[in-house]
Amino acid sequence: MSLFWRIFALNAVVLGAATALLLWAPVTVSVPILLPEAAILLGGLAVMLIANAALLRIGLAPLERLSRLMSTVDLLRPGQRLPPPARGGIAEPVHAFNSMLDRLEAERALSNARALSARETERRRVSAELHDEVGQSLTAVLLGVKRVADQAPEPLRGELRLVQETVRDSLDEVRRLARRLRPGVLEDLGLVAALTSLATDVATHTGVKVARDLRAGLPPLGPEAELVVYRIAQEGLTNVARHAEATRVELALLSEGSGVVLRIDDDGHGLGDAPEGAGIRGMRERALLVGAALDIAPGPDGGTRVLLTVPTTREGDRP
Structure with missing residues (x-):
């Protein structure tokens, strides 16, 4: 039985029971209504609402379980599927949800492949620029500083040596970054x-x-x-x-x-x-x-x- 017919049947049972009580019960309604009659009617309404709420809770319980299971699904952990229910009338929503997961996982895998491929391409480009352009520029600066340091007087030569070491450290860091990128x-x-x-x-x-x-x-x-x-x-x-x-x-x-x-x-x-x-x-x-x-x-x-x-x-x- 589908969920629609289950809920319809539950409500029909409650309304049918209320109708039967009105037809065969010895209670009548006066005009104006008397206090005992009002109490009986309100009590019957309360009983009907409570019974309807309880039956709907039972009827909708499978949907609550389905909702809890849906909240645990993670697309980064593929293969998670909801088991088909043995009872409860929610086989169609479960099947639709599992089919949706199949499509989402396939689409996500395709989009991730394209994104990561583009990222690796960009890494290779940046790595090549660091190695070929920035690295060569720093190498030229390093050689120039060394040439000037070799010809400079002693007080200035020490400072140029420090600059030379700084440039060499920067060149090593650029090369290390290039290796990490590619x-x-x-x-x-x-x-x-x-x-x-x-x-x-x-x-x-x-x-x-x-x-x-x-x-x-x-x-x-x-x-x-x-x-x-x-x-x-x-x-x-x-x-x-x-x-x-x-x-x-x-x-x-x-x-x-x-x-x-x-x-x-x-x-x-x-x-x-x-x-x-x-x-x-x-x-x-x-x-x-x-x-x-x-x-x-x-x-x-x-x-x-x-x-x-x-x-x-x-x-x-x-x-």
Whole structure:
């Protein structure tokens, strides 16, 4: 029975019972109405309203359960579907909602793929400009300062040496930013070498000790999947350095079943009750692009664990 007919039937039962009582009860209504008659009529109205409210509560309970289930669905965790009800007359709304989730997940995956592709293209452009234009300009300034410092008298030479060191530090920072924007080592040497370089860079510039367990001989991943793994590792280590107040983090890449697993464990203060920020949601969006599962939860020894499982059997990930 559909929800409409269930509610109609409940109201028909209440109104039918009230009509039957009026027809067969010995109660009559005088003009003007007497106090006992008014009390009986008001009491009957109250009973009818209470019965109607109780029956409607029973009839609409499946919709309330459906509403609670809908509020827990998150498009960044695909595959969540409402189970078809065994009873309650809401099979059609549940089916429509599940169909809507199918469409939304497909559209979101497509739009995320386009957005992230555009973002990576912009990263490569900015990285090239930093390396080719800003980097070359700073190199020219560095050489000019060195030439002037070599010819300057001693009191001025020391100050020029300080300027030279400042320019050299700026040049190193520009190169580091260019590498973060476009991991050339990932394209040239592979995922393990890129993660090794990333861990070394984070440890050098943040002071956080990074322990590595990067296995060789892993199942092959496509370029898109490797980039997703690298970006999620980059974001995870950046979050540890900025927010976790950790002293040690372990970065692991290993094979598990038919997939590749990236694991990041830190000894920081954990996530607590803070809502997921843009960084974590961006990690989830990247994981969706290659059908990977991303789990962020408290670590076994405190802190936070980031666990990314990337399947290796997807056609889109094959080179």
